[in-house]
Structure formats: structure tokens, C-alpha cells
Amino acid sequence: MAKRLEGKIAVVIGAGQRPGETIGNGRAISVLFAREGAKVMLVDRILEAAEETRVQIEKEGGEAVPFQADATKIEECQKVVEKCLELFGRIDIFVYNIGTGDANNSLEMPAKSWDTVFNINLRGLYYMYRFVIPVMKKQGYGSLVNTSSIAAISSTPMLAYRASKAGMNAFTQSIAVNYAQYGIRANVIMPGLMNTPMAVDGISGATGVDREALIRKRNERVPLKGGMGSAWDVAYAALFLASDEAKFISGVCLPVDGAQSARVG
Ligand SMILES: NC(=O)c1ccc[n+]([C@@H]2O[C@H](COP(=O)([O-])OP(=O)(O)OC[C@H]3O[C@@H](n4cnc5c(N)ncnc54)[C@H](O)[C@@H]3O)[C@@H](O)[C@H]2O)c1
Incomplete structure (x- = not known):
């Protein structure tokens, strides 16, 4: 049976992960894409994190190249695209x-913190698209997938995070419409509560809340039996949206959240 991304060239921004007991979204997406036949360029500002993902992919017989770049720096975004073209000659799939x-979350938050959130969540995406989209336009083909969050559409108190992810959703939908005529599709995944190192180890570390207690609390908030999702749930959604199976799907913001965002009241 043909693999779902056979022959495709994919770039994943944030393909490493912070250390933790589980797998992160970027790493799971990269590993799954490689399993399905894509050659994956693993971009991360921490080269060792991307390198760990490469090792995992190569152990399974897949092909991947790590590359160090900070997506908040425009000249580094340009280098990502130049390197991918030099290595593979095209970009079929791009994941931010x-x-x-x-x-x-108070209005008195330092402007610097606001800027950090917006630079990573939104400005880097705009920078990357400045270089990726002309390539896809020329190809007459391309699939863009962005990791947003259900925070974009929910009542989270996270001011800058919510605003930036809502911006990502709107930006992606505009891109989907503006570049549809060139065969470029753009979609967003909105993860809910996931059991990833970023969410569990990260929040537990930052707040001092016991890890197991945090997991229990997050599990209780998810309507679907089983509690939190895993990065593989995000990765399978990304795989579908990236693949030609979704060739008529563009401009979609897909919750991957065990019905959390569907529960009102
Ligand atoms: N885990 C959850 O519960 C959850 C829920 C909703 C949304 N999300 C979204 O999932 C995404 C992250 O998931 P993850 O599990 O892969 O996180 P992660 O933190 O484990 O991995 C992200 C990787 O991105 C790299 N990175 C960070 N800033 C970068 C930059 N400026 N340039 C290049 N690389 C950079 C990091 O070094 C890291 O290796 C985020 O967009 C987050 O908002 C997660």
C-alpha cells in the first residue's frame, strides 16, 4: 500500500521538543510524516532537539535533515527555504x-512579554510565508499546516496567547483564500489539552503544581473518555491535512480536543 506522503518534501518548524516523559507535537508530526514517506527538514532553534528527532526517524528507516534556525529572525527564515531548495528542490508541505x-495575563504585563508571544506565534509565521509561499506558487502546489490552539476560540485567561492564536487562525484563513488560485492549501490544527512535555512538564515546572495532580486535573477537563490527547492525535490530524487526501480542504481550523471546545456551559 502506498504511503500517504510518499515522495513529498516537508518542512517542520519546531521539530524538536523540550525534554519530558512524553512526545511533543512537533516531534510526533515529523516522525509520522517520515513514516508516511516524506523527507522531512527538521527546523528548530535548538539544533540538538532537532537532532534527537532525526535519530528517532532514522532508527525507523526514514529520511530527515536537522537545521538550526530561529523563526523570529527573518534572515534565518530565508535560510530555511534556501536550504530546503538546495537539498530537495521543492517544498510540498510546510508545518509551523x-x-x-x-x-x-494582566494588562500590566511587560510589553516585552507580549512581543515574545506574538513574535513566536505570529510574526515568525508571516516571515516564513514570505519565503515559502513564492516557492509553492511557482510549484502550483503546497500544503500549509499551522499549530494553533483551542485557546483561540475559548475563554482562556491567557491574553497574549489567545490573541496571537486567534490571529494565526485568521491569518491562515486569509492565506487560504488569497493563494487558493495557485493550488496552495492552508489549514490550522487547534489542539486542546494534550499530554505533552510542553504542557505537562512545562506548566508543572513553571507553577510548582505536582505533575501527577496536574495530569489528573487536565484529564478531568476533557469530555471524551480517556482524558487528555497525545501529540500523536495532533500528528494524525496534521498528516491528513497535509496529504492529498485533504486536497479539497482549505481554510479550516480543526479542533483536536476530545470535544472540549464543543462543550458550552
Ligand atoms: N501541548 C498542548 O497541550 C498544546 C495545546 C494547544 C496548543 N499547543 C501548541 O503546540 C505547539 C507546540 O507543541 P510541541 O509539543 O511541539 O512543543 P515543544 O515546546 O515541545 O517543541 C517545540 C519546539 O519548537 C522549538 N522552538 C521554539 N521557538 C522556536 C523558534 N523561534 N524558532 C525555531 N524553533 C523554535 C523549541 O526549541 C522546541 O524544540 C505550540 O504551537 C503550542 O501553542 C500545545
Whole structure:
């Protein structure tokens, strides 16, 4: 049976992960894409994190190249695209997975914190598209997938995070419409509560809340039996949207959240 991404060239921004007991979204997406036949360029500002993902992919017989770049720096975004063209000659799939929040949700939060969140969640995406989209336009083909969050459409107190992820959703939908005529599709995944190192180890570390207690609390908030999802749930959604199976799907913001965003009241 043909693999779902056979022959495709994919770039994943944020393909490493912070250390933790489980797998992160960017790494799971990269590993799954490689399993399905894509050659994956693993971009991360921390080269060792991307390198760990490469090792995992190569152990399974897949092909991947790590590359160090900070997506908040426009000249580094340009280098990502130049390197991918030099290595593979095209970009079929582009995933922008990076994202960050800030614990300070008051209006008095330092402007620098606001800027950090917006630079990573939104400005880097705009920078990357400045270089990726002309390539896809020329190809007459391309699939863009962005990792947003159900925070974009929910009542989270996270001010900058919510606003930036809502911006990502709107930006992606505009891109989907503006570039549809060139055969470019753009979609967003909105993860809910996932059991990833970023969410569990990250929040537990930052707040001092016991890890197991945090997991229990997050599990209880998810309507679907089983509690939190895993990065593989995000990765399978990304695989579908990236693949030609979704060739008529563009401009969609897909919750991957065990019905959490569907529960009102
Ligand atoms: N885990 C959840 O519960 C959850 C829920 C909703 C949304 N999300 C979204 O998932 C995404 C992250 O998931 P993850 O599990 O892969 O996170 P992660 O933190 O484990 O991995 C992200 C990788 O991105 C890299 N990175 C960060 N900033 C970068 C930059 N400026 N340039 C290049 N690389 C950079 C990091 O070094 C890291 O290796 C974010 O967009 C986040 O908002 C997660």
C-alpha cells in the first residue's frame, strides 16, 4: 500500500521538543510524516532537539535533515527555504508548529512579554510565508499546516496567547483564500489539552503544581473518555491535512480536543 506522503518534501518548524516523559507535537508530526514517506527538514532553534528527532526517524528507516534556525529572525527564515531548495528542490508541505504563552495575563504585563508571544506565534509565521509561499506558487502546489490552539476560540485567561492564536487562525484563513488560485492549501490544527512535555512538564515546572495532580486535573477537563490527547492525535490530524487526501480542504481550523471546545456551559 502506498504511503500517504510518499515522495513529498516537508518542512517542520519546531521539530524538536523540550525534554519530558512524553512526545511533543512537533516531534510526533515529523516522525509520522517520515513514516508516511516524506523527507522531512527538521527546523528548530535548538539544533540538538532537532537532532534527537532525526535519530528517532532514522532508527525507523526514514529520511530527515536537522537545521538550526530561529523563526523570529527573518534572515534565518530565508535560510530555511534556501536550504530546503538546495537539498530537495521543492517544498510540498510546510508545518509551523512553534508557539508560546506567558503566565502574566494582566494588562500590566511587560510589553516585552507580549512581543515574545506574538513574535513566536505570529510574526515568525508571516516571515516564513514570505519565503515559502513564492516557492509553492511557482510549484502550483503546497500544503500549509499551522499549530494553533483551542485557546483561540475559548475563554482562556491567557491574553497574549489567545490573541496571537486567534490571529494565526485568521491569518491562515486569509492565506487560504488569497493563494487558493495557485493550488496552495492552508489549514490550522487547534489542539486542546494534550499530554505533552510542553504542557505537562512545562506548566508543572513553571507553577510548582505536582505533575501527577496536574495530569489528573487536565484529564478531568476533557469530555471524551480517556482524558487528555497525545501529540500523536495532533500528528494524525496534521498528516491528513497535509496529504492529498485533504486536497479539497482549505481554510479550516480543526479542533483536536476530545470535544472540549464543543462543550458550552
Ligand atoms: N501541548 C498542548 O497541550 C498544546 C495545546 C494547544 C496548543 N499547543 C501548541 O503546540 C505547539 C507546540 O507543541 P510541541 O509539543 O511541539 O512543543 P515543544 O515546546 O515541545 O517543541 C517545540 C519546539 O519548537 C522549538 N522552538 C521554539 N521557538 C522556536 C523558534 N523561534 N524558532 C525555531 N524553533 C523554535 C523549541 O526549541 C522546541 O524544540 C505550540 O504551537 C503550542 O501553542 C500545545
